[in-house]
Amino acid sequence: MATTTRAPRAMHHEGRKPSDETRSAVVESLNRRLADAIDLQLQAKQAHWNVKGPNFIALHDLFERVAVNLAQHADLLAERAVQLGGVVEAVAQAVADRSELPRFPARITSGRDHVMALTNALSAFGGMLRPGIAEAEEAGDPATADILTEVARDIDKLRWLVEAHAGASN
Numbered sequence: 001m002a003t004t005t006r007a008p009r010a011m012h013h014e015g016r017k018p019s020d021e022t023r024s025a026v027v028e029s030l031n032r033r034l035a036d037a038i039d040l041q042l043q044a045k046q047a048h049w050n051v052k053g054p055n056f057i058a059l060h061d062l063f064e065r066v067a068v069n070l071a072q073h074a075d076l077l078a079e080r081a082v083q084l085g086g087v088v089e090a091v092a093q094a095v096a097d098r099s100e101l102p103r104f105p106a107r108i109t110s111g112r113d114h115v116m117a118l119t120n121a122l123s124a125f126g127g128m129l130r131p132g133i134a135e136a137e138e139a140g141d142p143a144t145a146d147i148l149t150e151v152a153r154d155i156d157k158l159r160w161l162v163e164a165h166a167g168a169s170n
Helices: 020-050 056-083 092-098 111-138 142-163
Strands: none
Touching (some): 020 056, 020 111, 056 111, 056 142, 111 142
């Protein structure tokens, strides 16, 4: 019996309700936010590894907490994209090409500078998530909208926690 080789499909069909077009658009949006989440996770690790100053321990631990939470959010975004039949694009090159976050200053060491840079990045990421929530709702994909809402809610909390150190991290 001869077997035929078929070209792989970009989208897998597994009986999901959203149309292929809708799923493709949502997966593309999820991949963009995934790149941002991974970039932001690495920005938090950059701050975690390089922070110095009188509030070192508090900030070092806080930046690690931010990085861990972002890893969990990246996992949620990636798994949702795959659940929709998409392919996740999370290698370093794709993240660097896709991330829409401001570049994190690589040479800073003071707690205040890290707090300000991470606050700005968290704010930017939170702002990027919100249009995706509306797009997913309009596309008839409440599960993706819910995931993005969950991530946005936690990003707001993390921003608040980091920003609270702005006055005390000189």
